[in-house]
Amino acid sequence: MTRKLDLNASRHLVSRTGFGVEWTSVNQLVGNTPEQAINKLLRKVSYRTPGAGYFTPWNVQQNLMESSNSDHKKRMHTMMSRENHRLKEWWVGHMMNTPSPILEKMTLFWHSHFTSSLNKVEQPSLLHQQNLLLRKHALGNFGNMLKDIAKNPAMSIYLDGHLNEKHAPNENFARELLELFTVGRGHYSNHDIREVSRAFTGWGVNRYQQRHQFNHKDHDEKPKKVLGKTVQSGDEVLRVLLGSRHTANTIAKKFWSFFISDGAPDVRYTSVWATKFYQSNYDIKILLREVLTSKPFWDEKYRGTLTKSPADLVIGTLRTLPFKRMPKKEMVNIFRLLGQDLFDPPNVSGWKGGHYWIDSQTLLVRKELLSGWSGANLNTKVNRGDQYRNLSVEEYEKWLLPDKAVRELPALTGGKPRLIRSLTLDPMYQLT
Amino acid sequence: MNRREFMQFSALTTLTSAGLFPTLSLADTVNNKRRIVVLVELEGGNDGLNTLVPYTDPIYQDKKIRRNLTLSKSQVIDVGSNMGMHSSLKPLKGLWDKDQLAWVQNVGFAQPDGSHFRSRDIWETAGTFNHIPDEGWLAQVLPQRSYGVDGIVVGQGLGPMSGKRCRSVVMQDPKTFVQQAESLDDLDLECSNPSLQHIVDVQKQLHGAKDVLERSARMRHIDRYFPVRRTFNNDLRSVAKMIVGGADASVYKVSLGGFDTHASQAVPHKNLLHYLAQGLDSFSKAMISSHMWDNVVVMTYSEFGRRIKQNLSGGTDHGIAAPMLVMGGKVKGGVLYGHNPDLKNHDNWNVRHEFDIRSVYGTITENWWGYENPWANQGKIDFV
Structure with missing residues (x-):
C-alpha cells in the first residue's frame, strides 16, 4: 500500500x-x-525502564515464611503484598510515561504468551526479572527469547520445571511448552510431552541468586524422541520446536488476534506471515512489519473490530485525553477489576482477549470508569492531548473512535467536555 | 403425541404439572418455584481419588504409588461400599446421612488429552475431543426467552452459559451489580461488526438483569448462614441471596481455584476441600431455611481428575475421570452412582471414565428440568 x-x-x-x-x-x-x-x-525505541525499587532478598523472605512465629508470617504477607503491588505499579507507571509505547505493547503481548504469576512464584523480583527479559526480546528474536525463557527462574517455578527430576518427572512445563508456547494443539502427542519433560529434567532454579541452575545428577541422560527426532538435552528440544513451522504459525495467528481483529485469523494471511517469520529465523520485527503492511491491517472492514484491552482503555485514554490522572495504586486495582491483573494472569494461557475482555462485569466497570473521568473537570494542568481545540465534531469522532459513533453526538455548542463524554461513553469507544 | 409435541402443547395450554416445564408455566414464575442448578467449578483438576477415597483398595494404599498422599481409614468418612469422603468434607456428612448428597463416580470423556483448556472447553460446551460447539451446554438446553436472565456467574467468565441463546451475566455480587447497572441505557441495535454487537448484547443483558436483581441486593437475613469470610463463601452467599430474592435464573455458577496440585499436594488439597465443604454447608443451610432446598441441585465439576500414581514432587499430574458431588433436597442421595474407581485396569495410571459428562448433563436436562435432552443417546444416571 x-x-x-x-x-x-x-x-x-x-x-x-x-x-x-x-x-x-x-x-x-x-x-x-x-x-x-x-x-x-x-x-528510536527506548529500552530504558525506571528502577523498580527494593525487593526483599529471598533468604529474608524464606526465614519469615518458614518461621513458626505467626507475627513473622503476618509480616511476610504484608511485605509480599506490598512488593507485589509495587511491581504492578511500576509497570503501569512505565506504560503511562514511556516514549516507546510500541515496546510496552509488545512486552504485554509476550507477558500473555510466556506468562507467569506472582501468585504462584511468590518472589516479585523474579517476575521483574522476567519482565525485563520479555522487553529485551520483545522486538528481537523469538528463538532467543524462547531459549532464555526456558531458563527463566520465574517460568521454571511457575510451571514446576524446577521440580522436574530424573526419578520424578513433572510434565507441567513440557506440556505448556508444546501446547501454548510453540507448535500448538494437534502437533504433538502425549508421548512427546513425556519425552520433553525428561529432556528438561535437572533444569533448576537458584532463588537466592535469581538464576537458572543445572543439576546434573537430576538430569536424565538417556536419549529422547521428540516430534520424531532423537535428542538428549532441553536445548535440543527447543531447536526441534523452532525447527517446526507450526511454531511460527502459532505466533502469526496470535499476531492476528492482537493487531487485526477479534474474529478468527484468516489463514491465507497468517500462513504467509508465518513463512516469512520462519524464513527470517524468527525475527519479530520482520513479522511485525509483515503484519502492519498487510492488506487486512489496512482493510477498512477490520476497523473497530478489535476490543480494547484494559491497558488500551485505561492507559490509552489517560495518554490521549486531559482527564484527571489517578494514583498508580488505583490504576493497578482498575486493571484487576477489568480482568487484566498484571503479573497475575488467570492461567498459563494468559489473557484470552478479544470478546472475552467484555462481559457484564467488566463492561460495568469500564462504563463507570469513563463516566467518572469524563464527568469531572478536564485537568488543564496536563498538557498532553490538549492541542485539539479547533476540531469539528466529525474530526473529534474520526480521531477518538475507530468507526462511526453508535449513538447520536451532541453539537459542539454544548461544550467540548460534553462532546468528549459522549464519545468516550459510546460503545464504539470500547473498540479499536 | 411425541415428547416434542407434548411440550409445545403444554406451552399453549399451560397444562404443566408441578413445575416440570418451569419457564413455560405461568404458575412457576408466580410461585417462585423454579428448578435451579448451582454449578461449582473446582478449577485446575481436582484429585478425585483423595476426595471420594477408595481407601480400602490395596493399590490406593500401596506406598510405592501414593506415598505422601494416601489417606487412612481415620482420615476419611466412611460412606459404605469401601469408599470414604475426605475428612475435610465432614460438614457435608449430615446431608449424606439424610440422603440429600450423592456422588457420581468416574465421570469424564473420550480421548482426554490432559490440557486444562481443552478439557474445560469440553466440560463447558458438552463437546468432544474433535468438536467444541461455540456455545455452552446450558445455552443448548435452556429454552430461549426474551426477558430476565437465564444464568448468573459470580466470579469470572460465562463458561457453560456462554452463547447468544443464553441470557447470562457475570458479576462480583448483586449489590454492586445493581448499583453499577443503574446508569446504563437500554441499547437495542443490530450491527454487522461482531465485536460491537457483543458489547451491545452485553449491555442489553445488563439492563434486563438489573430489574430482576434489585430485590436480591437486600436479602440481608441470609448473611447469618455465611459466618466465614472467604471469596468462595461470599460468592455462594450472593447466589443464595439471588435465589431467595426471587431472581429468575435457572442456573448459577461459582468457582474455587487452586486444584492444579502438581507439587506438595496434601495440605493445600485438604484445605481446599475444607473450604468447599464449609461453603456448601452454609449454602445448604441458607436454602433449607428459606424453603428453597427442594428447588436446588448443586453439582461440582473439575476439568479432570488426577493420576493414580503421585509424582515425586509430592503432587499429582493431570488425570482423566473423577467423581462429581451432587446435592439438593430432591437429589436421590446417600448413593454412590457407578462403580468404585478401577485402579488396576488403569490407562497409563489414569482412572478410566465410566460416565460421559453428557450423561450427567442429560440427566439434569431431562430429569430435573424436563427439557428436551440432546444427549439422550448417552444414557442417564437418575441421581435426581
Whole structure:
C-alpha cells in the first residue's frame, strides 16, 4: 500500500501499536506512507525502564515464611503484598510515561504468551526479572527469547520445571511448552510431552541468586524422541520446536488476534506471515512489519473490530485525553477489576482477549470508569492531548473512535467536555 | 403425541404439572418455584481419588504409588461400599446421612488429552475431543426467552452459559451489580461488526438483569448462614441471596481455584476441600431455611481428575475421570452412582471414565428440568 496516511489511517496505526491516540503521535504520521510511518515507530525505541525499587532478598523472605512465629508470617504477607503491588505499579507507571509505547505493547503481548504469576512464584523480583527479559526480546528474536525463557527462574517455578527430576518427572512445563508456547494443539502427542519433560529434567532454579541452575545428577541422560527426532538435552528440544513451522504459525495467528481483529485469523494471511517469520529465523520485527503492511491491517472492514484491552482503555485514554490522572495504586486495582491483573494472569494461557475482555462485569466497570473521568473537570494542568481545540465534531469522532459513533453526538455548542463524554461513553469507544 | 409435541402443547395450554416445564408455566414464575442448578467449578483438576477415597483398595494404599498422599481409614468418612469422603468434607456428612448428597463416580470423556483448556472447553460446551460447539451446554438446553436472565456467574467468565441463546451475566455480587447497572441505557441495535454487537448484547443483558436483581441486593437475613469470610463463601452467599430474592435464573455458577496440585499436594488439597465443604454447608443451610432446598441441585465439576500414581514432587499430574458431588433436597442421595474407581485396569495410571459428562448433563436436562435432552443417546444416571 503506497497511499499516504490520513487522520483515520494514522490513528488506526497509532492505536493498534501503542496505547490510545495521542494527538501529536497521530499527527506526526499523517502524510507518511505506511512503510515510512512504521519505520518511524520502530526507529528510536527506548529500552530504558525506571528502577523498580527494593525487593526483599529471598533468604529474608524464606526465614519469615518458614518461621513458626505467626507475627513473622503476618509480616511476610504484608511485605509480599506490598512488593507485589509495587511491581504492578511500576509497570503501569512505565506504560503511562514511556516514549516507546510500541515496546510496552509488545512486552504485554509476550507477558500473555510466556506468562507467569506472582501468585504462584511468590518472589516479585523474579517476575521483574522476567519482565525485563520479555522487553529485551520483545522486538528481537523469538528463538532467543524462547531459549532464555526456558531458563527463566520465574517460568521454571511457575510451571514446576524446577521440580522436574530424573526419578520424578513433572510434565507441567513440557506440556505448556508444546501446547501454548510453540507448535500448538494437534502437533504433538502425549508421548512427546513425556519425552520433553525428561529432556528438561535437572533444569533448576537458584532463588537466592535469581538464576537458572543445572543439576546434573537430576538430569536424565538417556536419549529422547521428540516430534520424531532423537535428542538428549532441553536445548535440543527447543531447536526441534523452532525447527517446526507450526511454531511460527502459532505466533502469526496470535499476531492476528492482537493487531487485526477479534474474529478468527484468516489463514491465507497468517500462513504467509508465518513463512516469512520462519524464513527470517524468527525475527519479530520482520513479522511485525509483515503484519502492519498487510492488506487486512489496512482493510477498512477490520476497523473497530478489535476490543480494547484494559491497558488500551485505561492507559490509552489517560495518554490521549486531559482527564484527571489517578494514583498508580488505583490504576493497578482498575486493571484487576477489568480482568487484566498484571503479573497475575488467570492461567498459563494468559489473557484470552478479544470478546472475552467484555462481559457484564467488566463492561460495568469500564462504563463507570469513563463516566467518572469524563464527568469531572478536564485537568488543564496536563498538557498532553490538549492541542485539539479547533476540531469539528466529525474530526473529534474520526480521531477518538475507530468507526462511526453508535449513538447520536451532541453539537459542539454544548461544550467540548460534553462532546468528549459522549464519545468516550459510546460503545464504539470500547473498540479499536 | 411425541415428547416434542407434548411440550409445545403444554406451552399453549399451560397444562404443566408441578413445575416440570418451569419457564413455560405461568404458575412457576408466580410461585417462585423454579428448578435451579448451582454449578461449582473446582478449577485446575481436582484429585478425585483423595476426595471420594477408595481407601480400602490395596493399590490406593500401596506406598510405592501414593506415598505422601494416601489417606487412612481415620482420615476419611466412611460412606459404605469401601469408599470414604475426605475428612475435610465432614460438614457435608449430615446431608449424606439424610440422603440429600450423592456422588457420581468416574465421570469424564473420550480421548482426554490432559490440557486444562481443552478439557474445560469440553466440560463447558458438552463437546468432544474433535468438536467444541461455540456455545455452552446450558445455552443448548435452556429454552430461549426474551426477558430476565437465564444464568448468573459470580466470579469470572460465562463458561457453560456462554452463547447468544443464553441470557447470562457475570458479576462480583448483586449489590454492586445493581448499583453499577443503574446508569446504563437500554441499547437495542443490530450491527454487522461482531465485536460491537457483543458489547451491545452485553449491555442489553445488563439492563434486563438489573430489574430482576434489585430485590436480591437486600436479602440481608441470609448473611447469618455465611459466618466465614472467604471469596468462595461470599460468592455462594450472593447466589443464595439471588435465589431467595426471587431472581429468575435457572442456573448459577461459582468457582474455587487452586486444584492444579502438581507439587506438595496434601495440605493445600485438604484445605481446599475444607473450604468447599464449609461453603456448601452454609449454602445448604441458607436454602433449607428459606424453603428453597427442594428447588436446588448443586453439582461440582473439575476439568479432570488426577493420576493414580503421585509424582515425586509430592503432587499429582493431570488425570482423566473423577467423581462429581451432587446435592439438593430432591437429589436421590446417600448413593454412590457407578462403580468404585478401577485402579488396576488403569490407562497409563489414569482412572478410566465410566460416565460421559453428557450423561450427567442429560440427566439434569431431562430429569430435573424436563427439557428436551440432546444427549439422550448417552444414557442417564437418575441421581435426581
